Amino acid sequence: MAVNIEAFKRISGEAGARGSRLAAVSKTKPVEDILALYGEGQRIFAENYVQELIGKQPGLPDDIQWHFIGHLQRNKVKYLAPFISMIQTVDSLPLLEEINKQAARHNRVIDCLLEVHIAREATKSGLAQRDAQALAERITRDPAAFPHVRLCGLMGMASFTDDLALVRSEFRKLKELCSRIQPFFGGDAGVFRELSMGMSADYSLALEEGSTLIRVGSLLFGSRN
Numbered sequence: 248m249a250v251n252i253e254a255f256k257r258i259s260g261e262a263g264a265r266g267s268r269l270a271a272v273s274k275t276k277p278v279e280d281i282l283a284l285y286g287e288g289q290r291i292f293a294e295n296y297v298q299e300l301i302g303k304q305p306g307l308p309d310d311i312q313w314h315f316i317g318h319l320q321r322n323k324v325k326y327l328a329p330f331i332s333m334i335q336t337v338d339s340l341p342l343l344e345e346i347n348k349q350a351a352r353h354n355r356v357i358d359c360l361l362e363v364h365i366a367r368e369a370t371k372s373g374l375a376q377r378d379a380q381a382l383a384e385r386i387t388r389d390p391a392a393f394p395h396v397r398l399c400g401l402m403g404m405a406s407f408t409d410d411l412a413l414v415r416s417e418f419r420k421l422k423e424l425c426s427r428i429q430p431f432f433g434g435d436a437g438v439f440r441e442l443s444m445g446m447s448a449d450y451s452l453a454l455e456e457g458s459t460l461i462r463v464g465s466l467l468f469g470s471r472n
């Protein structure tokens with residue numbers, strides 16, 4: 248087991264000092280590793296694969312807040328709906344409609360983030376900025392249509408590069424977009440405020456740029472195969 252408790256304390260401390268939260272990315276890692284961080288007080292864990300998550304979740308404590316951060320197909324939403332705390336990767340209206348429908352069956356409200364494409368690489372998923380804004384507008388025009396989802400903010404992945412200025416500018420773009428969308432939600436400070444950005448390689452930069460939720464895996468659990 249390669250869980251790095253020192254790194255966990257340092258990173259969660261840095262996040263907390265900035266009023267941000269840490270989502271521990273546990274994909275490909277065994278439940279023992281998750282329990283090791285749980286024992287240190289960590290409660291938010293993030294996974295990328297539906298099958299893997301629904302395999303692990305039943306054997307782990309009920310007060311874990313599970314975040315989904317992988318690409319989500321509509322036909323898999325039903326497996327997450329009973330327990331998922333936040334879906335960070337909403338990239339279409341039909342997906343949001345399906346989340347609303349499945350959450351209703353369990354009498355739940357599921358927190359959601361819109362995933363926005365901010366990286367230079369064409370391969371990274373997510374909505375174009377203008378499409379994210381249009382989707383947010385569309386939803387706020389008819390809030391009664393989505394009683395079982397709460398749109399909380401944006402998620403993004405920066406370019407995979409050593410060019411820190413580029414990464415910083417991408418985080419800034421995401422924050423600016425979030426600020427542009429907030430007024431559609433009434434501009435209330437407590438609404439549409441989550442900015443999920445920052446991974447092992449760039450979480451410090453993300454915290455400097457206003458991240459409210461960092462997603463860190465390999466620094467905590469060791470590298471993945």
Ligand SMILES: *Cc1c(COP(=O)(O)O)cnc(C)c1O
Pocket residue numbers: 272274295316317404446447448462463464465466
């Ligand atoms: C795997 C993953 C992470 C964590 O990456 P690390 O570099 O291991 O910290 C964060 N966000 C997303 C969307 C991921 O897929």
